[in-house]
Amino acid sequence: xxxxxxxxxxxxxxxxxxxxxxxxxxxxxxxxxxxxxxxxxxxxxxxxxxxxxxxxxxxxxxxxxxxxxxxxxxxxxxxxxxxxxxxxxxxxxxxxxxxxxxxxxxxxxxxxxxxxxxxxxxxxxxxxxxxxxxxxxxxxxxxxxxxxxxxxxxxxxxxxxxxxxxxxxxxxxxxxxxxxxxxxxxxxxxxxxxxxxxxxxxxxxxxxxxxxxxx
Numbered sequence: 001x002x003x004x005x006x007x008x009x010x011x012x013x014x015x016x017x018x019x020x021x022x023x024x025x026x027x028x029x030x031x032x033x034x035x036x037x038x039x040x041x042x043x044x045x046x047x048x049x050x051x052x053x054x055x056x057x058x059x060x061x062x063x064x065x066x067x068x069x070x071x072x073x074x075x076x077x078x079x080x081x082x083x084x085x086x087x088x089x090x091x092x093x094x095x096x097x098x099x100x101x102x103x104x105x106x107x108x109x110x111x112x113x114x115x116x117x118x119x120x121x122x123x124x125x126x127x128x129x130x131x132x133x134x135x136x137x138x139x140x141x142x143x144x145x146x147x148x149x150x151x152x153x154x155x156x157x158x159x160x161x162x163x164x165x166x167x168x169x170x171x172x173x174x175x176x177x178x179x180x181x182x183x184x185x186x187x188x189x190x191x192x193x194x195x196x197x198x199x200x201x202x203x204x205x206x207x208x209x210x211x212x213x214x215x
Contacts, residue, residue, distance in 0.1 A: 054112060060203035089206075101155050107145070113142070117140075117181040121174040134154045
């Protein structure tokens, strides 16, 4: 009888020991949802092409034209790391010129999607006038703007009477993006702008200072 009692006690001791080992066993490490196969990285969504891409792809700038640079005008530019014009300044000394030409440029390093159309309404403005002195409209698609930037020149002296101490010149650009639209169907002045996504941006500022007579 003692043998049975001893055997039962030993069995209970073994069961208790197994339970303690199971309780003290470390929990499986939390991998934080890591995917060892790498399939999670492959499934990360790439942001869809959107209006922000159209904005980044369109780079307007305004500067003093080469035809107006002379010994009487000092001119300097500041460009960013992408070589885009950030600020331009000109100081015009006496005798003041009869003409003062600036050049507006719309450039792109990337272009747009071939399947889209982009309509740009461009205005050259002076801060001393409520109305633009030049208005241009363009339609682009694919790599057209990347391959051939749009440029135009304007003489601003006729709009500076009397000549101020300083004037700020800038391009105001309104972009209308038509996704999945044939560019040949978009005509400035008649395009249905309700079908487009709209974005406005400005060029760098061009500050022109004029030396006054007798100074």
